Amino acid sequence: MDLDALYEEALKAAQFAYAPYSHFRVGAALLAEDGSLHTGANVENRSYGLTVCAERSAVFSAVSKGSRRFTALAIAAPDSDYPVGPCGACRQVLSEFMDEGAPVYFGGKDGRRVSATIGGLLPFDSLHDLARREE
Numbered sequence: 001m002d003l004d005a006l007y008e009e010a011l012k013a014a015q016f017a018y019a020p021y022s023h024f025r026v027g028a029a030l031l032a033e034d035g036s037l038h039t040g041a042n043v044e045n046r047s048y049g050l051t052v053c054a055e056r057s058a059v060f061s062a063v064s065k066g067s068r069r070f071t072a073l074a075i076a077a078p079d080s081d082y083p084v085g086p087c088g089a090c091r092q093v094l095s096e097f098m099d100e101g102a103p104v105y106f107g108g109k110d111g112r113r114v115s116a117t118i119g120g121l122l123p124f125d126s127l128h129d130l131a132r133r134e135e
Contacts, residue, residue, distance in 0.1 A: 001031055003074060003105040007113065010076035013039035013054065020044060026084070027076045028054035030062055033069040038062035055090040059097060070097050073104045080108035091122040100125065 006029050014027030019042060026042040040057025052060075055075060062070070073094065077084040083106045086094060094104075100119030107113035119125065 001035075001037070001072075003072065003103060003115070006031055006037075006072055006074040007076060007105055007107060009037060009039055010054075010074040011078060013041050013058075014076050014078050015041075017041040017054065018043045021046070021048075024077070024079050026054040027078075028058040029074045030058045030067075030070045031072040032062060032067040033071055034067065036062075036067060038065070038067060038070075053087060053090050055086045056093050059093055063097070068097060070094075071099075071102055073098070073102070075104070075106035077106070077108050081110065083107045083112055083114040085114065085116065085121060091118075094118055095122050095125050 009029035010027040013029060014025045017025035019025050021044050028040045030038045038058050038061055040054045040061055042054045043057060044051045085106050095118055098118045102118045104116045104118060104121060105113060
């Protein structure tokens with residue numbers, strides 16, 4: 001699956017966001033090593049700290065179905081004037097399950113998209129550094 005198709009899946013997932021407080025919907029689509037697709041949407045709560053981002057929603061859903069390694073991620077924020085990348089908490093969770101060279105593709109409502117990698121979003125990630133030391 002190419003990144004544009006993955007992004008379209010993220011855009012579809014954003015339709016299922018529960019965002020009554022921010023009105024800021026986000027969808028994520030993860031491609032697993034086995035080719036399976038896993039999506040997620042942000043789920044808000046009045047207690048903002050209990051909100052779950054779309055990226056973590058997709059990861060947690062995939063992991064609970066047995067997937068552990070992901071090769072690409074797309075994030076769609078259809079209510080944003082600009083492309084929105086994953087927050088720090090999501091970057092940390094994603095780095096647990098994705099190689100540092102894995103592509104991350106994200107965009108907002110204007111059609112503009114940004115392409116990055118997990119390593120580019122979370123440089124000097126100790127998990128990846130530790131894995132290299134064990135080799």
